[in-house]
Amino acid sequence: MAGAAQLRARNASFWEQAAPGWIRHAERQDEFGRPLGAAAIERLRAAPGERVLDVGCGCGGTTAELAAAVGPTGVAVGVDLSEAMVAAARHRFSQPRFLAGDIETMGAVPGAPFDAAYSRMTVMVLADPVAGLTTIAQSLRPGGRFAATVFRDAGTVPWLPAAVLGAAPHVGDLPPLPLGNEPGPFAFADPARIERLLTAAGFGTVVIEPRDVTLNPPDEPDAVAEWLIEIGPAGAAYREAAAPAQASARSGAARMLERFRTHGVGYRLPAGIWLVSAELGG
Numbered sequence: 001m002a003g004a005a006q007l008r009a010r011n012a013s014f015w016e017q018a019a020p021g022w023i024r025h026a027e028r029q030d031e032f033g034r035p036l037g038a039a040a041i042e043r044l045r046a047a048p049g050e051r052v053l054d055v056g057c058g059c060g061g062t063t064a065e066l067a068a069a070v071g072p073t074g075v076a077v078g079v080d081l082s083e084a085m086v087a088a089a090r091h092r093f094s095q096p097r098f099l100a101g102d103i104e105t106m107g108a109v110p111g112a113p114f115d116a117a118y119s120r121m122t123v124m125v126l127a128d129p130v131a132g133l134t135t136i137a138q139s140l141r142p143g144g145r146f147a148a149t150v151f152r153d154a155g156t157v158p159w160l161p162a163a164v165l166g167a168a169p170h171v172g173d174l175p176p177l178p179l180g181n182e183p184g185p186f187a188f189a190d191p192a193r194i195e196r197l198l199t200a201a202g203f204g205t206v207v208i209e210p211r212d213v214t215l216n217p218p219d220e221p222d223a224v225a226e227w228l229i230e231i232g233p234a235g236a237a238y239r240e241a242a243a244p245a246q247a248s249a250r251s252g253a254a255r256m257l258e259r260f261r262t263h264g265v266g267y268r269l270p271a272g273i274w275l276v277s278a279e280l281g282g
C-alpha cells in the first residue's frame with residue numbers, strides 16, 4: 001500500500017489530468033449522471049435559507065441544484081481540488097460560490113458553519129478519507145446533516161471497467177490501479193469501513209443503504225464511449241493519443257458497452273451505490 005503523502009500526490013495528479021475530460025463532458029455528466037447523486041439530494045432535503053456545502057463539486061452541476069433548493073436567502077458553496085473544474089463551474093453557474101481546495105487539508109471550509117453537506121461520488125477518491133470527512137464535520141453546525149453517494153463494488157457498476165478495458169489497448173499508460181482501500185471508485189465498497197471512517201471523523205447516526213440506479217444516455221455509441229473513457233482512468237491517456245488511436249479506443253469501449261445498449265433506444269447502465277447519511281451530534 002502506498003503512504004498517505006504518495007496517495008495525496010497521486011490523487012492531485014489524477015484529477016489535474018482528468019479535469020479537461022470532466023469539463024468537456026460537464027453537460028452530459030449533469031444530465032446522464034444525475035441518478036448517481038439524486039438519492040443524496042433527496043435525503044439532504046436542503047431547505048430555503050439554508051447554507052449547504054457540495055464536496056468534490058466537479059463542474060458545479062450539483063451545487064447549482066442545491067443553490068436552487070436553498071434559494072436566494074440561502075448559500076450553496078462547492079469545493080473541488082481541481083482549479084480547472086472550479087473555473088469551469090464558475091463559468092457555467094453564477095449563483096453558487098465555488099472554491100478550489102483540498103478538503104483533506106482545509107481545516108474548515110470558508111463559509112462554515114453549514115447546515116448540511118452533500119457529496120456525489122467523491123469521498124471514496126480521497127487520499128485520506130478521515131481527514132476529508134473531518135473537514136466536512138468541522139464545517140457543519142452542531143446537528144448538521146451529511147448525505148453522500150459512493151459506488152458499491154465493481155460488479156454492480158460493470159460499464160465502468162468495461163469502458164476502460166475497451167479503450168486501454170489503444171492508448172498509452174494508465175494511472176496505477178488502486179489496490180485494497182487505496183482511493184478509487186470502489187474504495188468505499190465495504191459499508192462497515194464507511195461507518196468506521198465517518199465515526200472516526202466525528203459523525204453519528206450513520207445510515208448506509210444500498211440503491212440501484214440506472215444511467216440512461218441516448219443511443220449515440222461514439223459519444224457515450226468517449227464520455228465514459230474521458231471521465232475514467234483512461235481519460236488522460238486518451239486525450240494524449242493520436243486521432244486514429246482515439247477512434248480505436250472509442251470503438252473498443254463501444255464494443256464492450258454494447259451489452260448495455262438497445263439499438264435505436266439507448267443505453268441502460270446499471271450502478272450499485274451506497275446512499276450514506278450521517279449527522280453531527282448537537
Ligand SMILES: C[S@@+](CC[C@H](N)C(=O)[O-])C[C@H]1O[C@@H](n2cnc3c(N)ncnc32)[C@H](O)[C@@H]1O
Nearest residue numbers: 015056057058080081082102103104120121122
Ligand atoms: C468522481 S469526481 C465527482 C465529481 C462530481 N461530484 C460529480 O459527481 O460529477 C470526484 C471529484 O472529487 C474531486 N476531489 C478529489 N479529491 C479531492 C479533495 N481532496 N478535495 C476536494 N475535491 C477532491 C475531484 O477533483 C473530482 O472533481
